[in-house]
Amino acid sequence: MKEKIRQLLDEVKSYSPADADQLEQFRIRFMARKGLVGELFDKFKEVAAADRKEMGLLINQLKIAVQEKLDYHKTVFDQTGDVTDETIDLTKPANKVDLGTRHPLSVVRSEMIRIFSRLGFTVKEGPEIEDDWHNFSALNFPPEHPARDMQDTFFIAKNPDIALRTHTSSVQVRVMETTKPPIRAIFPGRVYRNEAISARAHCFFHQIEGLYIDHDVSFADLKQTLLYFACEMFSTETQIRLRPSYFPFTEPSAEMDISCNLCGGKGCGFCKYTGWVEILGCGMVDPNVLENCGIDSKEYTGFAFGIGIERITNLRFQVKDLRMFSENDLRFLKQFEGAF
Numbered sequence: 001m002k003e004k005i006r007q008l009l010d011e012v013k014s015y016s017p018a019d020a021d022q023l024e025q026f027r028i029r030f031m032a033r034k035g036l037v038g039e040l041f042d043k044f045k046e047v048a049a050a051d052r053k054e055m056g057l058l059i060n061q062l063k064i065a066v067q068e069k070l071d072y073h074k075t076v077f078d079q080t081g082d083v084t085d086e087t088i089d090l091t092k093p094a095n096k097v098d099l100g101t102r103h104p105l106s107v108v109r110s111e112m113i114r115i116f117s118r119l120g121f122t123v124k125e126g127p128e129i130e131d132d133w134h135n136f137s138a139l140n141f142p143p144e145h146p147a148r149d150m151q152d153t154f155f156i157a158k159n160p161d162i163a164l165r166t167h168t169s170s171v172q173v174r175v176m177e178t179t180k181p182p183i184r185a186i187f188p189g190r191v192y193r194n195e196a197i198s199a200r201a202h203c204f205f206h207q208i209e210g211l212y213i214d215h216d217v218s219f220a221d222l223k224q225t226l227l228y229f230a231c232e233m234f235s236t237e238t239q240i241r242l243r244p245s246y247f248p249f250t251e252p253s254a255e256m257d258i259s260c261n262l263c264g265g266k267g268c269g270f271c272k273y274t275g276w277v278e279i280l281g282c283g284m285v286d287p288n289v290l291e292n293c294g295i296d297s298k299e300y301t302g303f304a305f306g307i308g309i310e311r312i313t314n315l316r317f318q319v320k321d322l323r324m325f326s327e328n329d330l331r332f333l334k335q336f337e338g339a340f
């Protein structure tokens with residue numbers, strides 16, 4: 001009998017179950033009411049007194065070894081998740097998925113596009129590397145204009161001149177050259193200027209320009225379109241004012257201010273106590289530009305405007321430093337979580 005217990009002990013010590021079912025079979029074989037351990041305790045009563053002490057120790061050793069095996073493997077199977085249907089909890093909350101955040105310039109650009117879409121403007125895009133004709137000449141820039149200077153523009157090649165576009169007006173030219181009026185489109189995109197980088201200026205920024213050409217388009221149409229944009233973008237209380245200005249490609253030209261959206265026009269530090277902030281440039285398309293693009297200026301008229309997306313974003317979110325838009329600082333970008 002001692003020999004049999006020693007054999008069982010060896011068997012238990014080297015035992016290793018493949019899964020929870022095998023472990024359960026092992027438990028039943030040894031520890032169930034009529035299992036091997038119980039059987040040995042039953043036989044123990046018949047053991048001669050001289051052998052009792054040694055036999056008792058051996059049976060207890062076996063019992064402890066079996067229990068240790070059971071405890072150890074049960075923990076292992078619990079941790080590795082022996083998955084059965086009963087262990088899947090369908091009511092448990094799903095694992096969290098971290099969503100990214102949209103860049104504030106993207107948020108504002110989308111909103112601007114939505115506003116102009118409601119007025120029937122379609123979106124057109126063009127290349128960021130432009131030739132002289134599309135960026136300057138077709139737009140009535142005289143040969144001596146300072147924008148053609150290396151100080152202001154990033155040239156890729158000279159004679160013929162190829163440059164990073166300085167405005168998205170180049171896309172206006174491309175659309176006018178290839179489309180018969182009526183034309184009603186906006187042109188969002190990145191533009192480049194040779195500026196020293198500071199809190200208020202950068203060597204690249206983003207614009208949305210707009211163009212409307214048809215029969216009898218007037219300055220009143222321009223003003224109403226921009227008033228609608230300002231009211232939709234800021235608030236229905238927003239007022240606009242137009243100041244005479246000059247651009248080579250529009251005549252007459254104007255710059256547009258809106259009543260300060262922080263103080264409502266009463267005057268504050270943001271609007272330098274004037275009650276107004278400048279947001280865009282605009283005007284009636286110069287007849288020369290229409291003719292350059294193959295559009296009969298006696299039959300058609302049109303207006304154009306250009307808005308800096310950074311400018312509108314600053315007014316919207318009071319971003320003090322332009323450089324923050326391109327620094328990829330997550331502390332800044334995460335503030336726009338959930339902004340649509």
Ligand SMILES: [Zn+2]
Binds near residue numbers: 267268272273275
């Ligand atoms: Zn103000």
